[in-house]
Amino acid sequence: MQVSDSSSRVLAALLQSRTGQQLTMSRRWRIETALSSVLRERNIPTLDRLISMLIAKEDPFLADEVVEALLNNETYFFRDRTPFDVLARDVLPQLAHARRDQRRLRIWSAGCSTGQEAYSLAMLFDEDRERWKDWKIEILGSDVSQKVIDKARAGRYTQFEVQRGLAIRQTIRWFEEEEDGWTVAPHLKSMVRFETRNLLDPQGARQFDLVLCRNVLLYLCKDKRRQAFDRLASVIASDGALLLGAGETVIGQTEAFAADRDIRGIYRPAALQAPARRATGT
């Protein structure tokens, strides 16, 4: 059943104001399914009733729950594979060179959903343990949704989630078996931290050497997307790198970043293109 136009307008406005995300037609079809658990858990009889509760602002937490339910949280370990190969082969070695004195790397998975992307990064470092032996690796995962961040922090995944992307040897190496799932091993967890945060909010004074923002900007309207790029640019080191999702680009979206000359899919803060690479001469 299709949700009425007026109801979907209310939901779209709510989602947009909280996250910048647009409710596209393809997602409109899923509204009912997406919200069915909210209805069930709160014993709300119909979607119309839910909408009127939202309009009346009867319950401050209801809006949060609705927004979380409407967000697309699809993710998996080593999603799309290739970008992780590119990181391991090109980007991380460059950064290792550029930061050889500090021996510290700060990485941000922006819009990390349930944490698979952040943990996949930790796995990359663990695979190359020799190189990173006495480095301080700080991986931050953030998402606007509290619910996914809770799950990411717990680091506990179903068998369905672990086998979607991981080889079995990786699973038994990086997870501990629990009664009802698989929990990320402590030595990986210690590299990763999670926080609830809206990407569109000011990001403060922090700095990152590498930022992954994949499959997040897709549904932002043009203005919000530009704003998001500005936020990302404000925290990336001048010789740092930005990685977007497959099929996402900065071209025509922002002037804050430019495509790396040599590495496909990697974007650099516009002012300074790929200096780390030139420095290494690799």
Added chain:
Amino acid sequence: MKRCLIVDDSKVIRKVARHILETLQFQVEEAGDGREAMSRCEEDMPDVVLLDWNMPVMSGMEFLQLLRQSGHADQPKVVFCTTENDMAHIRAALDAGADEYVMKPFDRETLQVKLQLVGVA
């Protein structure tokens, strides 16, 4: 076209797996237990075996041991596909020469990823 032998005593599972594998462009054969699988392999070696653990006549584990001991150390690739989803079974399977491991229930994407990981898809 790569060839996959599905070994499972459940007809339903074989059907589901066959359907998925065919959409992944595999030529599919089926066997209902380890012994039948062994004779299929002797006739014509597939590229990959999707292997259940618990089966009558000959279990998946016995089949795998026999296969790997009979001069087929790396070929065909063997992907276990079983409800035995604990660490001990997984380790035992890898020790015996399995290449990948799918924990049932599975879906198309899982199977596809695993087949890519062993290099046949």
